[in-house]
Structures are given as structure tokens and as C-alpha cells.
Amino acid sequence: MSNISGFVKRIRDIMRNDAGINGDAQRIEQIAWMLFLKVYDAKEDDWEFNEDDYTSIIPEECRWRNWAHDESGKGMTGDALLNFVNNTVFPTLKKLEVTPQTPIRKAIVKTTFEDANQYMKDGVLLRQVLNVIDELDLSDYEESHAFGEIYESILKELQSAGSSGEFYTPRAVTDFMAKMIKPQIGEKCADFACGTGGFLTSWLKELSELKDSADDIEKINNSVYGIEKKQFPYMLCVTNLLLHDIDIPRIYHDNTLLYDVLDYTDKDKFDVILMNPPYGGSEKNEVKNHFPSDLASSETADLFMSVIMYRLKENGRCAVILPDGFLFGTDNAKVAIKKKLFSEFNLHTIVRMPHSVFAPYTSITTNILFFDNTGATKETWFYRLDMPEGYKNFSKTKPMKLEHFAPAMDWWNNREEIIVDEFPKAKKYTATEIAELNYNIDLCGYPHEEEEILAPQDLIKNYREKRARLDADIDRVLGEIMALLGDKE
Numbered sequence: 307m308s309n310i311s312g313f314v315k316r317i318r319d320i321m322r323n324d325a326g327i328n329g330d331a332q333r334i335e336q337i338a339w340m341l342f343l344k345v346y347d348a349k350e351d352d353w354e355f356n357e358d359d360y361t362s363i364i365p366e367e368c369r370w371r372n373w374a375h376d377e378s379g380k381g382m383t384g385d386a387l388l389n390f391v392n393n394t395v396f397p398t399l400k401k402l403e404v405t406p407q408t409p410i411r412k413a414i415v416k417t418t419f420e421d422a423n424q425y426m427k428d429g430v431l432l433r434q435v436l437n438v439i440d441e442l443d444l445s446d447y448e449e450s451h452a453f454g455e456i457y458e459s460i461l462k463e464l465q466s467a468g469s470s471g472e473f474y475t476p477r478a479v480t481d482f483m484a485k486m487i488k489p490q491i492g493e494k495c496a497d498f499a500c501g502t503g504g505f506l507t508s509w510l511k512e513l514s515e516l517k518d519s520a521d522d523i524e525k526i527n528n529s530v531y532g533i534e535k536k537q538f539p540y541m542l543c544v545t546n547l548l549l550h551d552i553d554i555p556r557i558y559h560d561n562t563l564l565y566d567v568l569d570y571t572d573k574d575k576f577d578v579i580l581m582n583p584p585y586g587g588s589e590k591n592e593v594k595n596h597f598p599s600d601l602a603s604s605e606t607a608d609l610f611m612s613v614i615m616y617r618l619k620e621n622g623r624c625a626v627i628l629p630d631g632f633l634f635g636t637d638n639a640k641v642a643i644k645k646k647l648f649s650e651f652n653l654h655t656i657v658r659m660p661h662s663v664f665a666p667y668t669s670i671t672t673n674i675l676f677f678d679n680t681g682a683t684k685e686t687w688f689y690r691l692d693m694p695e696g697y698k699n700f701s702k703t704k705p706m707k708l709e710h711f712a713p714a715m716d717w718w719n720n721r722e723e724i725i726v727d728e729f730p731k732a733k734k735y736t737a738t739e740i741a742e743l744n745y746n747i748d749l750c751g752y753p754h755e756e757e758e759i760l761a762p763q764d765l766i767k768n769y770r771e772k773r774a775r776l777d778a779d780i781d782r783v784l785g786e787i788m789a790l791l792g793d794k795e
Contacts, residue, residue, distance in 0.1 A: 313438065313456050314463075320434045326427035334463060335538055339422045340439050341457070342545045343370045346415065348444035349548055353411075363412035368398050374436045381433065388429035396424055410554050414544050417559045421537035444549075454549050461502045461542060462705075475504050475582045475627070476663060482711040483580055483625040483674060484508035486718065491522050493529060493577035498562040498613055500532030503543035505580035507550050531576065532557040563589055563609050566596045567616040575619040582627040583610030586670070601646070603639035607632055611643050615651065623678045630671045631774060634748035636781050644745035648737050653677040657714055658690045658750060662699040663706050671752075686740065687721055688750035689714055689732045729753040744785060 317337060321327045327336060347370035353360045366372055373382060373390060382390055399419040404412075426432045444450045461474050484505070489495065495509045513526045530552065534540040540559045547555035585607035593609065594602035601612045607628055618624055632640065633656075647653055655676040662669055677683075693699075694710045717724075717732060724732040730750050740747060 313442075313453075314460060316438050317435055320431055320438070321426070324426050324428045324431045326425040328425075330463065332423075332425050334460065335423060336425050337435075337439075337460065338538065338541050338545065339419065339424070340374070340436065341460075342418055342541055342548075343374065344439050344442065345444060345545050345548045347371055348450075349411075349553065351445065353553070363402055363404075363408070363415055365398060368395050370440075375440050376433070376437050381436075383433040384429040386429070387433055388427070391424055391432065396422070410556060414555060414557070418541045418544055420559070422541060450549070457546060457549055461504070461546070474502055474667075476706050477504060477508070478706045478708045478710065479582075479627070479659075479663065479674075480504040480508035480580070481511070481708050482714070483627075484512045485715070486676060487578055487580065487623050487625050489513045489516070489529075489578065491516050491518075492525050494531060495529055495578040495580060496531040496576040496617065497579070497581050498533050498617070499581060499583050499610060500534050500543055500557065501539045501582075503532060503546040503557070505582070506530040506532055506543075507546060509578070509580060510550055510552070527552055527554070528556075530556065533560050533562050534558075535561045562613055563593050563596065563606070567601075567612055568598070570616050572619070575617050575622065577619055577622050579614050579618055579622070579624040579626070581610065581614065581624075583607045585629045585631070586668075600642040601639060603637075603643065605631070605640075608639060608643055611647070615646060618651075618679045620679050623676075625674055625676050627672050627674055630673065630748065633673060634746050635774065636744050636746055641745050644747070647677065648683045648740060648745070650679075650682065651677045652680050653683045653686050655687045655689065655718075656747065656749075658688065658752070660691060660693040660700075660752070662701070665700050665702070683737045683740075685734050685736050686747070687732065687734050688730075688747075689717055690730075690750045690752065692731070692752075727753065744781075 318333065321333050321336065327333050350360075350362055350369070362369060373395070375381065381387075396419065399415060400422075402416040402419075404416045426435070442449065442453055444453065458477065462477075487509075489509055489512045491513065495506065497503075497505045500506060509530060510526065513529065517523055517526060530547070532543060532555075534543055534557065537559065540557065543557050544555050547557065583606060585605065589604075589606060589609065594604070597603075597609060597612055601608075603609055603612075611626070611628070611632070614624055614626060635641075653675060657674040657676070659672050659674065661671050663672060664670070691711065691714050697704065700706050721734075722732065723730065723734065733750055735749060
């Protein structure tokens with residue numbers, strides 16, 4: 307086990323000397339494809355042991371065991387290794403023959419390598435990195451489990467590796483959402499922008515505590531479904547699920563928003579949806595054509611919200627993270643989406659999260675919406691989760707932890723209104739009251755926000771959010787005035 311504790315540091319120290327690795331993002335991407343092949347090779351060992359007729363989709367010379375594994379120091383190194391990886395392994399795996407009949411567990415190899423990159427330029431250093439990775443004994447349960455934790459720390463590093471941070475939702479948040487959604491054996495859970503798979507692994511962790519039989523284990527293994535648009539997080543997600551003993555990762559490299567929502571049938575729907583949709587981004591204009599005109603927003607989070615509503619089974623449950631902009635937005639598309647949400651679904655709880663939960667990636671304030679497909683909303687509870695005592699901000703060194711959600715969990719099963727310093731911290735609103743606010747559900751917010759110094763980009767984002775919030779309030783007041791004037795006429 308000793309080799310695991312310094313795993314990331316050892317690889318980082320070797321890679322720092324390679325001229326081809328430029329920064330954290332490239333380093334993590336380089337580690338990612340090697341880890342995938344190592345983990346996949348361990349899985350193939352299991353499949354070969356358990357199945358008489360298993361054949362690998364990877365040609366023998368390109369299988370990890372035959373070129374990366376360094377038996378007694380006799381493996382390829384230097385220019386020979388570099389040449390083999392660049393001119394044999396990568397071209398071969400990128401061009402693997404895959405048909406619609408190819409089993410998912412085999413097809414993922416090609417999909418994983420389609421846009422993967424080999425950055426290292428020094429074959430001796432490449433051999434050293436391969437040897438560190440090959441030391442992992444993934445056939446040993448304890449070591450494999452410990453490595454699962456290490457992999458989590460690699461994913462966490464994405465947060466500070468530039469834009470890659472958008473693929474990682476803090477584990478405390480995914481664990482809290484999975485706990486509150488109360489998974490049941492036999493249910494299927496989806497994430498239509500699954501990033502590195504955090505929600506799916508939190509779901510699996512909750513379910514594993516309920517397993518009672520081999521039949522349960524099989525149901526759990528078939529319970530997750532994900533779609534990820536970007537190649538790199540897709541690769542990380544597949545590896546993540548293989549590490550969590552999912553032999554057939556139903557993860558698809560695709561863009562959820564390129565399908566007509568009206569075409570979805572019951573077979574496309576799920577018992578549970580757990581998501582943190584990308585927000586702040588916008589898709590090509592033609593993407594809007596896949597949505598009814600009243601729901602065709604230019605904001606990605608709004609579009610995903612519509613997808614969720616069309617793909618949640620009757621009686622299904624959902625927990626989704628959305629930015630403040632969704633709550634207070636009163637433009638036509640946002641109001642239409644919220645009207646649909648309140649009139650067709652039961653939006654029973656909104657947990658408002660403190661700022662900097664996603665630091666250092668973004669300081670935009672976010673919320674968790676919990677709803678189910680059991681009929682129209684009658685009332686919605688809002689709960690404001692305050693910053694834990696002793697914290698001014700969350701950060702890389704002081705991240706959010708599951709224990710910080712303890713006040714929300716205590717309140718969850720015994721709900722009551724809470725007032726702090728004359729401001730509501732927890733409060734219930736009827737659907738009628740919310741409709742009267744023109745679906746501006748920016749309620750139970752943070753009254754005493756301390757001034758903090760932000761990076762210029764975050765300052766601009768915050769300014770835009772505040773301006774949009776003000777515009778929404780002005781529109782609402784003007785609407786009320788016009789309604790009064792209309793009455794008088």
C-alpha cells in the first residue's frame with residue numbers, strides 16, 4: 307500500500323522533467339489515458355478468468371500487459387518506447403473497428419482514445435511513469451479501493467487545472483444529493499452531462515449499502531447511465547466507473563442537447579436524475595430547434611432543465627444544481643420552464659448553497675432543486691445553508707465537506723420555518739405565491755454577504771448576475787404597475 311500514498315506526487319515529479327508536458331491540465335490528461343489502459347487491463351484479467359470465450363478488442367501487442375508492464379526491467383524504453391506508443395498504440399486504438407453490435411465494454415476503448423493525446427517527449431521518463439502506474443495492484447481489493455480514493459484526488463486536481471474544473475462537482479455535494487434522493491435497488495439513475503462521473507459514483511455508494519444478494523449487485527451494476535460531450539471527462543468517467551466495479555459503463559460520448567425532447571418515449575426515461583448541468587455556456591443556435599419554442603433558451607442550464615423534465619419517469623425523482631440566474635430569471639424562456647416545472651412536477655425543496663462551493667473554478671452561487679414527477683407543486687420549501695463557523699470561503703485547501711450539510715439534513719426530516727436576524731433561513735411558499743412573483747424564486751437568500759476580492763472574470767460574472775437580478779425585479783414591478791393600470795382602465 308505504501309506505493310499508493312505518494313502516487314500522484316511521484317508521477318508529477320517525473321513529468322516535471324519532460325519538455326512535452328506543459329502545465330497541470332496536460333499532466334492530468336497524460337495520466338488519464340495510461341490509467342484507463344491499466345484499469346482496463348485489470349478488468350480484462352477478470353473477464354478472461356470468468357468467461358471461456360473472452361477476446362480483447364485490443365490487438366495483443368497493444369495490450370498494457372504486453373508493452374507497458376516492465377517484467378524484470380526488460381520493457382521497451384527511450385526512443386523505442388516513444389515510437390511504439392506514438393506510432394502503434396495510439397493509431398491502433400483510435401482506429402479500432404466498432405459496430406453497433408460491439409459490446410459497450412469493448413467499444414469504450416475506441417471512444418476513450420478518439421481524442422486522447424500523448425504529450426510526453428522523453429521515452430525514459432515515459433517508462434518511469436508507466437512503471438509507477440503498473441505498480442498498482444488492482445486485483446487486490448484493499449489496494450484497488452485505496453486507489454479509488456487516489457483517483458478521486460486526481461479528479462479534484464482538475465478544479466485547479468483551468469477550465470477542466472467544470473467537470474468536477476465537489477464530492478460533498480454529490481454525496482448529499484444522492485443521500486437525500488434515497489436510492490432503491492432496481493432503480494436506474496441518469497446524468498446527461500456526467501463529467502467525471504461524480505454523481506453516478508455517489509449514487510453507487512448509497513446503493514451499495516443496501517445490497518443483500520448477487521441479484522442486488524447485478525441490479526446496482528446496471529443502474530447508471532451517463533452522457534458526456536467532452537472527450538477528456540468522458541475518459542475519466544469511464545475509468546472511474548471501471549474502478550467502481552461497473553463492468554459495462556453505460557457512458558456515451560455525445561451531446562444531450564442535439565436530440566428533440568419531444569421524441570423521448572417511456573424507454574428513454576429514468577427513475578432518478580442527478581445532475582449539475584453546465585451553465586454560463588451557450589450552444590449553437592440550431593440547438594434551440596430541438597426544444598418547443600417557448601422553452602428554447604440560449605442558456606445551457608435552462609435547456610438541460612427541459613431535458614430533465616422530458617426524461618424523468620412518472621413518480622421519478624430529481625436533484626439538480628442550478629445557478630442563481632435560474633432562480634431569479636424572468637425572461638420568457640426561464641418563466642416558461644419554471645411554469646412547466648411548477649405545474650407538472652412537485653418542486654418540494656430548494657437548498658441554497660453558500661458562495662465559493664465550486665472555488666476556485668467559479669464563485670457563482672448555486673442551488674440544489676429537488677423535485678419529483680408526482681403531479682403539480684403545491685408548496686416549496688427553501689432552505690439556506692450558511693457558511694460553516696470559522697469559514698469565510700471554501701477553497702482548495704478548505705473544501706466543502708459532507709458534514710457541512712448536517713444542518714440541512716437535520717432540518718430535512720423535521721421541517722420548520724427558521725428566521726435569523728429578521729431574515730428567513732427556511733420558509734415555505736405556496737405555488738400560488740410563487741406564481742404571483744412571476745416565478746422569481748430568489749427566496750431565502752444570503753442577507754449579509756461580506757465584501758471579498760475576486761478575480762476579474764468572477765467580478766464580471768457576479769456583476770452580470772446582480773444586473774440580471776435587478777432587471778428581473780424591475781420587470782416584475784413594472785408588470786405589477788401595468789396590471790394595476792390595466793385594472794383601472
